[in-house]
Amino acid sequence: MDISPLQRARYDYQPKLPAILREPIGSIISVTGESTKPVSDGEKIKALFPHTCGLPTVSFQKGKNSTASPSRNIGVILSGGQAPGGHNVISGLFDAMKEANKENHLYGFKGGPSGILEDSYIEITEEFLKPYRNTGGFDIIGSGRTKLETEEQFEICEKVCKNHQISSIVIIGGDDSNTNAAVLAEYFAKKQNGIQVIGCPKTIDGDLKNESIEISFGFDTATKTYSEMIGNIERDANSAKKYWHFIKLMGRSASHIALECALETQPNICLISEEVEAKRQSLASIVDDIALTIASRAKDGNNFGVILIPEGLVEFIPEVKILIEEINDLLAREAETFALSSNDNEMFAFVAERLSAESRKVFLLLPESIKKQLLMDRDPHGNVQVSRIETDKLLAEMVTSQLKAMKENGTYNGKFSTMTHFFGYEGRCAFPTNFDADYCYSLGYNAFLLIIGGLTGYLSSVKNLSAPAMEWKAGGIPITMMMNLEQRHGELKPVIKKALVELEGAPFKYFEAHRAQWAQETCFTFPGAVQYFGPTEVCDLTTITLALEQAGK
Ligand code: FBP
Numbered sequence: 001m002d003i004s005p006l007q008r009a010r011y012d013y014q015p016k017l018p019a020i021l022r023e024p025i026g027s028i029i030s031v032t033g034e035s036t037k038p039v040s041d042g043e044k045i046k047a048l049f050p051h052t053c054g055l056p057t058v059s060f061q062k063g064k065n066s067t068a069s070p071s072r073n074i075g076v077i078l079s080g081g082q083a084p085g086g087h088n089v090i091s092g093l094f095d096a097m098k099e100a101n102k103e104n105h106l107y108g109f110k111g112g113p114s115g116i117l118e119d120s121y122i123e124i125t126e127e128f129l130k131p132y133r134n135t136g137g138f139d140i141i142g143s144g145r146t147k148l149e150t151e152e153q154f155e156i157c158e159k160v161c162k163n164h165q166i167s168s169i170v171i172i173g174g175d176d177s178n179t180n181a182a183v184l185a186e187y188f189a190k191k192q193n194g195i196q197v198i199g200c201p202k203t204i205d206g207d208l209k210n211e212s213i214e215i216s217f218g219f220d221t222a223t224k225t226y227s228e229m230i231g232n233i234e235r236d237a238n239s240a241k242k243y244w245h246f247i248k249l250m251g252r253s254a255s256h257i258a259l260e261c262a263l264e265t266q267p268n269i270c271l272i273s274e275e276v277e278a279k280r281q282s283l284a285s286i287v288d289d290i291a292l293t294i295a296s297r298a299k300d301g302n303n304f305g306v307i308l309i310p311e312g313l314v315e316f317i318p319e320v321k322i323l324i325e326e327i328n329d330l331l332a333r334e335a336e337t338f339a340l341s342s343n344d345n346e347m348f349a350f351v352a353e354r355l356s357a358e359s360r361k362v363f364l365l366l367p368e369s370i371k372k373q374l375l376m377d378r379d380p381h382g383n384v385q386v387s388r389i390e391t392d393k394l395l396a397e398m399v400t401s402q403l404k405a406m407k408e409n410g411t412y413n414g415k416f417s418t419m420t421h422f423f424g425y426e427g428r429c430a431f432p433t434n435f436d437a438d439y440c441y442s443l444g445y446n447a448f449l450l451i452i453g454g455l456t457g458y459l460s461s462v463k464n465l466s467a468p469a470m471e472w473k474a475g476g477i478p479i480t481m482m483m484n485l486e487q488r489h490g491e492l493k494p495v496i497k498k499a500l501v502e503l504e505g506a507p508f509k510y511f512e513a514h515r516a517q518w519a520q521e522t523c524f525t526f527p528g529a530v531q532y533f534g535p536t537e538v539c540d541l542t543t544i545t546l547a548l549e550q551a552g553k
Helices: 005-011 042-048 086-100 126-132 151-163 175-191 219-240 256-265 273-278 283-299 318-333 335-339 344-354 357-365 368-375 391-408 434-452 506-520 544-551
Strands: 028-035 056-062 073-078 105-109 121-124 166-173 196-201 244-249 305-310 418-423 458-463 473-478 483-488 491-496
Touching: 028 434, 028 473, 042 483, 042 491, 056 434, 073 086, 086 105, 086 126, 086 166, 086 434, 121 126, 151 166, 151 175, 166 175, 166 434, 175 196, 175 491, 196 434, 219 244, 219 256, 219 305, 219 418, 219 434, 244 256, 244 391, 256 305, 256 506, 256 544, 283 305, 283 391, 283 506, 305 391, 318 335, 318 344, 318 357, 318 368, 335 344, 344 357, 344 368, 391 418, 434 458, 434 473, 506 544
Parallel strands: 073 105, 073 166, 166 196, 196 458, 244 305, 244 418
Antiparallel strands: 028 056, 056 473, 105 121, 458 473, 483 491
16 A cells, blocks of 8 residues: 555545635636735835835635736745645645646745745646645645845845746745745835735744634644644543643744644643733743642642643743843844854853843753753744743643642642643644645635736735635735834844734633633543544534634624
């Protein structure tokens, strides 16, 4: 057997499109809506993006489209971390292109944005694409985190596009990659070279969203995959009744993944970084709260439980946040001297000497492993690599010491053993759920319609996603409307604003209303494995987060 039966069955799955995209391509036209403005720093962003800021939103309706049929070459790039469904964005784009004109050609740049700089590409044909349809991963052309940001790089992009007569590039990426897409689109627009740039909203983190981008692709599959595993652990915990499981979940700064998994599985504790920041909770007080819940369950004889921890937590604990900001500035300013440190102790001393008194205190109190993780290289976008900070172990260690102290002063009398886990890579390349398979295919298909509409600097948008696919609304929004100015590598830069968990939003409110009960009682729920074939209510529904967000509208 060369492939699994599920893989074979998924090749034949026909993703569902919104009603308007089921029309022949020559019968769909774009219609402009309201003009837009950036989320903040409007004037400064307008000055930086004079050609692509303030453009209107776009939707589609039936009508004769005379721009669909001329043949064209399009380049596609997968950028950043893997997210289930990337292959289907490419499939949707490819199918739309071929429906419009069999002579259209799609070139996949290999290994992420560096592929276009190195002119490393492959032509995507039906035969090549078939084994990737409806599968997870980005292995069709590979991905990477190279940042496209300098004029020199843009000139190379232009040259490569001209060499292959590529008139549009589709960049499939998260907030940072789409920021780069916007900058590239502006550069091309200024040069009037006619090359269009369209983005597609990817990231399991779920932090690329607004009114028009209700969810980034991959979030649905990743959270369902993690929730299955959390549910399995919960059942194990409730069977053996001897471990507290500390589970760190991927998701970068935002806690959307942790929150969605909590809604799916009802664990005893789920930390939400955004709440920690809003309440200005210190590390010590987080540890105290966890220890108190453990002690309270122990009184009922329950010496087991499950705690979910968003991977970005440390960045939101006020004293650690300030520490990280100081380290970021320091490493940006004194990178060369820092690189001369020959061992960990020298590195720690170099940093400690240059921190403010408050931050030095925090830094010196952290275990060595965490200190080291905070000093690791930033990613090319200047982000701390939070997936490599072992917050699960840090908290398990600190809670163990706290419970020991409580035992000594007689406030706790239970048994305590921990297991730590990190769920991240397990979910990024899973077979996309039906939702992600359909959504991604629609995003790619839709990207082609934005291209034939002559647009550039737009993000493919498919909305109304809690409804059946037939009722989804396809269109596009200017990427600049999601931008603001932020400090990066020690400089103010225009970037897409990360959408964090809103503490006034319906998903958090629901969690807040139930968490006391989930903490004390054992209310675990078991979502089970993702189902691909079967009744709609089992196979096609998207996240509880989105359902709660849309219920209020
Ligand atoms: P993107 O923002 O690029 O989609 O990345 C998502 C992510 O999975 C984060 O949740 C995680 O912190 C990061 O990638 C890890 O990336 P890497 O594997 O490159 O270290």
